[in-house]
């Protein structure tokens with residue numbers, strides 16, 4: 617019996633990464649890329665498994681990108697679990713992991729400013745100024761280094777996915793962007809690296825976010841957009857462990873907030889909620 621063992625390779629520098637991937641490309645392998653900030657969970661595992669299934673070489677990056685944190689305290693407390701991450705990545709069948717230091721990713725400061733128009737003027741863009749510019753800086757650098765055929769992003773970060781698609785258009789990257797379904801805990805909470813930071817009481821309350829969004833979808837036929845927004849906010853805020861930062865119903869393509877249900881063909885309800893000092897996001901399609 618022939619047993620094929622996946623030998624995962626780890627690159628810590630751009631030179632190492634390029635030399636590993638040049639060999640793969642020379643052997644006509646297709647490259648599927650999953651960028652992450654580590655603290656990996658089953659949501660990441662499903663992205664990695666899809667990349668493994670759809671490509672001959674799956675690459676994962678693990679890098680906590682400082683330029684996308686508008687709050688230095690958030691950057692400091694962002695969970696870091698490198699050993700557990702490497703075990704998960706290897707088990708998923710990934711071929712190459714890229715784990716650079718900050719000075720490797722940014723030998724000189726990145727001063728590029730991206731203009732995403734409306735896409736970063738709403739929701740996360742308002743509450744986390746500069747966040748998406750930092751995401752675009754790091755993802756474009758990673759795309760230049762990895763040069764993947766496909767790249768995989770979770771739909772939990774709905775606005776990020778729209779921004780990445782726009783960035784790919786703006787910079788003419790020949791990369792297929794694949795949005796992957798939200799993976800949830802058994803109680804409905806959308807998986808996130810930040811979930812591990814939740815205090816036990818807040819963790820118990822957090823599934824109310826997904827439960828309320830699911831109910832909102834049923835109520836959308838009976839309520840106006842404004843009434844639905846008010847209902848979602850007051851339903852979640854009725855739990856003292858949670859506080860809604862925003863809930864918006866937007867055109868799923870342009871991200872422009874809508875006032876009437878017929879204002880857009882595809883609509884998304886996007887929410888950010890504080891559970892103590894941890895900020896959770898989720899969304900639902902209408």
Ligand code: PAF
Pocket residue numbers: 651652653679681684751754755773776
């Ligand atoms: O979604 C994330 O984890 C990050 O924003 C990303 C895309 C890896 C860029 O740092």
